Amino acid sequence: MKKLQEVLRDWEAVIGLEVHTELTTLDTKMFCNCRLSHDDPPNTNVCPVCLGMPGALPVPNRKAIQSIVMAGLATNCQIMKHSMFYRKHYFYPDMAKNFQTTQGPVAFCMHGHLDLSVEGEGAAERPEWESTAGDGTPVERAADGSYTVPIRILRIHMEEDAAKMVHSGGTEGRITGASESFIDYNRCGTPLIELVTEPDLRTPEEARLFMEDLQQTFRTLGISDCSLESGSMRCDGNISLRRRGETRLGTKAEMKNINSFKSLHDALEYEICRQAEVLEEGGIIYQETRHWEPSHHRTVVMRVKETEDDYRLFPDPDLAPFDLTDDFINEARARIPELPHAKRDRYVRDFGLKPADARQLAGDPATAALFESAVALVKPGEKDAAKVQATVANVMVNLLPGHEGVSAEQVFSLARLLATDAITFAQAREVLEAVDGTDDDPERVVDERGMRQVSDTSALAPIVEEVLARCQDQVNQYHDGNKKVVGYLVGQCMKASKGKGNPKLFNQMLREALEA
Ligand code: ADP
Ligand code: MG
Ligand code: ZN
Numbered sequence: 001m002k003k004l005q006e007v008l009r010d011w012e013a014v015i016g017l018e019v020h021t022e023l024t025t026l027d028t029k030m031f032c033n034c035r036l037s038h039d040d041p042p043n044t045n046v047c048p049v050c051l052g053m054p055g056a057l058p059v060p061n062r063k064a065i066q067s068i069v070m071a072g073l074a075t076n077c078q079i080m081k082h083s084m085f086y087r088k089h090y091f092y093p094d095m096a097k098n099f100q101t102t103q104g105p106v107a108f109c110m111h112g113h114l115d116l117s118v119e120g121e122g123a124a125e126r127p128e129w130e131s132t133a134g135d136g137t138p139v140e141r142a143a144d145g146s147y148t149v150p151i152r153i154l155r156i157h158m159e160e161d162a163a164k165m166v167h168s169g170g171t172e173g174r175i176t177g178a179s180e181s182f183i184d185y186n187r188c189g190t191p192l193i194e195l196v197t198e199p200d201l202r203t204p205e206e207a208r209l210f211m212e213d214l215q216q217t218f219r220t221l222g223i224s225d226c227s228l229e230s231g232s233m234r235c236d237g238n239i240s241l242r243r244r245g246e247t248r249l250g251t252k253a254e255m256k257n258i259n260s261f262k263s264l265h266d267a268l269e270y271e272i273c274r275q276a277e278v279l280e281e282g283g284i285i286y287q288e289t290r291h292w293e294p295s296h297h298r299t300v301v302m303r304v305k306e307t308e309d310d311y312r313l314f315p316d317p318d319l320a321p322f323d324l325t326d327d328f329i330n331e332a333r334a335r336i337p338e339l340p341h342a343k344r345d346r347y348v349r350d351f352g353l354k355p356a357d358a359r360q361l362a363g364d365p366a367t368a369a370l371f372e373s374a375v376a377l378v379k380p381g382e383k384d385a386a387k388v389q390a391t392v393a394n395v396m397v398n399l400l401p402g403h404e405g406v407s408a409e410q411v412f413s414l415a416r417l418l419a420t421d422a423i424t425f426a427q428a429r430e431v432l433e434a435v436d437g438t439d440d441d442p443e444r445v446v447d448e449r450g451m452r453q454v455s456d457t458s459a460l461a462p463i464v465e466e467v468l469a470r471c472q473d474q475v476n477q478y479h480d481g482n483k484k485v486v487g488y489l490v491g492q493c494m495k496a497s498k499g500k501g502n503p504k505l506f507n508q509m510l511r512e513a514l515e516a
Helices: 006-009 062-074 120-124 204-221 260-279 325-336 340-351 355-363 367-378 385-400 410-420 425-435 442-448 457-468 472-479 483-496 503-513
Strands: 011-022 084-087 098-104 109-118 147-160 164-168 181-186 191-197 233-245 253-258 288-293 298-304
Touching: 006 011, 006 120, 006 147, 006 260, 011 204, 062 109, 062 147, 062 191, 062 204, 062 325, 098 147, 098 204, 109 204, 147 204, 181 425, 204 233, 204 260, 204 340, 204 367, 233 260, 253 260, 253 298, 260 288, 260 298, 325 442, 340 355, 340 367, 340 385, 355 367, 355 385, 367 410, 367 483, 410 425, 410 442, 425 442, 457 472, 457 483, 457 503, 472 483, 472 503, 483 503
Parallel strands: 253 288
Antiparallel strands: 011 191, 011 233, 084 098, 109 147, 147 191, 164 181, 233 253, 288 298
16 A cells, blocks of 8 residues: 555545544433443443433433533534434434434534644645645645644534443454343433534544544543543544545545544544555445454444434424523633633743643643643742743653652752752652652752752862863864764763763863863
8 A cells, every 4th residue: 555645645635523522520411310420330320211211201411511512612613502402213222212312403513613733743744735724724834844724613412322332252342243242321321522523634643633632622621531542532533535636525434443542543544545545446435434453553344334314313302492591601601711722822922832842731631730830839030930931841741741649849849950950851750750649849859869960160170170181082082173072071070970960061161171
């Protein structure tokens, strides 16, 4: 198969995502009072409503509707005051009612967009000629190739999740070939929001970033834990190709079983290359659902698409249509905190962070809160205040991941030790390890372990002198033009100082002495 870059020279990839998110932070299910919980014993959180007993009547969850309105406002959607629930019929034991309650042509949220910023290596996936967004606006590129592109959102609708099924005795946990199947109705009736994009994404990297932005946004709203691994956030990738310049859409395939950002990227990349090969050999793409197999790095056919008519979609007579009031919508709006995009911009502006670092810190609410508390400990008038702020960010991005029990005070203290060259980065790693989960002050750990670097030039000068006198060969090499030999001399100074001298200062002092 050809490589992605080669394929995208001749073909345009058209990608649309359907993203399901369970509202995991709510207390109860969508249409009944059953507890929402993932770790209770199977079939303990059930009642006549979510088990689909005849005559049981659903009552919509007000907080779930508030959550979807927040999601819509955060993604620039129009909030539709008047909408209703529909029944989508199918036969499968994971939904005892034999229909899923969902929304019809009008969803609570319609026609939004997210502005996607693509930078770094991934920006190169979009070919230069691909210079308009799905909505027709031009895509401007910065000198380093980064760009921002609006991705339109068709709708976000409210629905309910089905029960969880476990198939045993067969291969790969699939129903085909299984000898026994188990059903846990605890998940049945979990409030679920489905977001559908317009087919505006053009590269696997854009799809990956869109999904990541959505996860960051929903987590910040506090409406879901958005875990791809545990399945509280799930994504189907729709993909088709068309010849460069063609305006009609090609036939799409839909990809399922994507449970990581990497899988989303790799499955789309594989599928683009597969479709190009089929089309270039004169074949046709079938509208089908395909299953991503990460271990084999390929997609395989799951089923050929059923048509919409099979679902017999009609308004649910048990649920009255909605008329959302302005008060209800305003209340939802008032609950929206500062969103990741705004946070990122503020971090770049106020603390001089690199966009990629700002993206990482602003994306997760707990991380953002820790960063902001730590950076607030830097006093504005303090010596090297800007440097300490930048170092706080550096510590958060590069050292902290993997450490759960570190406080804002500890991050700040560590950053100050680094910013004043009291310790090296490698030592900072060791200090962090030591203070994680305790309330020890990094300053104390550094003193206790005798780590503090000597950054006092009068203490370092005799060492520099001694080393220069001892290493005549290297000094001569330096004067013959081999400036790299300074590295060796710094090493000698470090050894002579038993590792406590500040290497940056040694470097500087050696150069000064050699050039004098
Ligand atoms: P279906 O009825 O098969 O579910 P939809 O029209 O509801 O298809 O679209 C589902 C998703 O697929 C949307 O995100 C949409 O943007 C995307 N999509 C639709 N047509 C195409 C296409 N030809 N190529 C790629 N993506 C598409
Ligand atoms: Mg659809
Ligand atoms: Zn119930």
